[in-house]
Amino acid sequence: xxxxxxAVALISGGLDSMLAAKTIQEQGVHVxxxxxxxxxxxxxxxxxxxxxxxxxxxxxxxxxxxxxEQLGIKLHIIDVIEEYKDVLINPKHGYGANMNPCLDxxxxxxxxxxxxxxxxxxxxxxxxxxxxxRPMSQRKDTMPVVARESGADDLxxxxxxxxxxxxxxxxxxxxxxxxxxxxxxxxxxxxxxALAEQYGFSEYSQPAGGCCFLTDANYSxxxxxxxxARDDNRAYDLDDIxxxxxxxxxxxxxxxxxxxxxxxxxxRFLQGYKKEFMMMGCTSHNGPxxxxxxxxxxxxxxxxxxxxxxxxxxxxxxxxxxxITGKDGSTKTIQVKPLPADQIPEAWFI
Numbered sequence: 001x002x003x004x005x006x007a008v009a010l011i012s013g014g015l016d017s018m019l020a021a022k023t024i025q026e027q028g029v030h031v032x033x034x035x036x037x038x039x040x041x042x043x044x045x046x047x048x049x050x051x052x053x054x055x056x057x058x059x060x061x062x063x064x065x066x067x068x069e070q071l072g073i074k075l076h077i078i079d080v081i082e083e084y085k086d087v088l089i090n091p092k093h094g095y096g097a098n099m100n101p102c103l104d105x106x107x108x109x110x111x112x113x114x115x116x117x118x119x120x121x122x123x124x125x126x127x128x129x130x131x132x133x134r135p136m137s138q139r140k141d142t143m144p145v146v147a148r149e150s151g152a153d154d155l156x157x158x159x160x161x162x163x164x165x166x167x168x169x170x171x172x173x174x175x176x177x178x179x180x181x182x183x184x185x186x187x188x189x190x191x192x193x194a195l196a197e198q199y200g201f202s203e204y205s206q207p208a209g210g211c212c213f214l215t216d217a218n219y220s221x222x223x224x225x226x227x228x229a230r231d232d233n234r235a236y237d238l239d240d241i242x243x244x245x246x247x248x249x250x251x252x253x254x255x256x257x258x259x260x261x262x263x264x265x266x267x268r269f270l271q272g273y274k275k276e277f278m279m280m281g282c283t284s285h286n287g288p289x290x291x292x293x294x295x296x297x298x299x300x301x302x303x304x305x306x307x308x309x310x311x312x313x314x315x316x317x318x319x320x321x322x323x324i325t326g327k328d329g330s331t332k333t334i335q336v337k338p339l340p341a342d343q344i345p346e347a348w349f350i
Contacts, residue, residue: 015193034075131143143165162181162183222350252348266289306336309336
């Protein structure tokens with residue numbers, strides 16, 4: 001009897017990786033999934049924090065886990081936060097439209113998958129890439145770059161567009177039948193949607209940018225602002241990444257920033273950082289919890305308190321009491337007049 005071959009599929013949680021894995025499963029190959037956690041995934045904790053997300057008809061979930069469940073495969077989630085820092089900070093191939101190092105990211109992940117298959121006795125790697133689908137990492141001229149610079153070479157199989165690419169080792173060795181692979185190209189989703197219907201998948205996710213916050217202009221602006229405030233020191237940790245996803249970010253002065261909770265769930269989350277940041281909150285009226293990041297002067301704190309009051313129920317009051325809690329737990333209360341909305345310039349919002 002011939003040996004059953006084993007492949008690992010990079011599972012993002014989107015439709016393409018789901019279809020790619022299913023296509024190879026259908027050929028009798030044993031498939032398992034792999035998902036690399038960089039910290040920048042859209043499906044992190046934010047859906048669980050905000051009530052407006054909880055109230056949406058479609059339940060929030062980790063789409064990678066959900067895809068693995070639909071396929072009936074094991075999913076290996078691997079933390080690469082520390083290793084990924086160099087990819088983000090020093091991308092050889094540069095950034096996309098925002099702070100997304102898409103080509104370097106794909107090379108990095110395929111390289112990690114290559115290491116994984118060597119350590120676990122698997123034969124080749126599957127991705128859901130489609131030529132022309134993404135402007136930076138999925139072009140005819142960049143597909144070979146990913147295979148070459150990752151070291152995967154022809155162990156990397158893209159089932160959805162394989163017929164548009166040179167044959168790979170799994171095809172040449174007969175582990176998979178090239179005729180049962182596809183030649184999708186371009187940005188249209190119609191071929192994938194038709195294939196999903198053929199496989200019986202009626203529900204699936206199509207996360208823009210591969211479910212990565214770095215493709216989001218607003219998030220990228222916050223990240224750039226964070227680095228600029230640190231004199232272009234691009235070091236970061238997981239808390240930095242998480243806090244950029246939460247709250248309304250306002251920088252009234254170069255030396256400090258405010259993170260204003262937009263609802264109760266975000267306030268509870270920000271409360272967990274009370275020993276790392278100065279905090280503000282309205283005591284005479286209901287209002288948001290606010291973190292202060294930076295080194296504000298007493299005058300800056302007056303301004304921050306007036307902005308905090310603006311976002312509370314005392315926004316129309318003549319005076320609002322605002323508590324200021326230091327990292328050491330010390331607290332003082334000041335009285336301020338809420339700053340009118342027309343005195344909060346758009347330029348302050350990150």
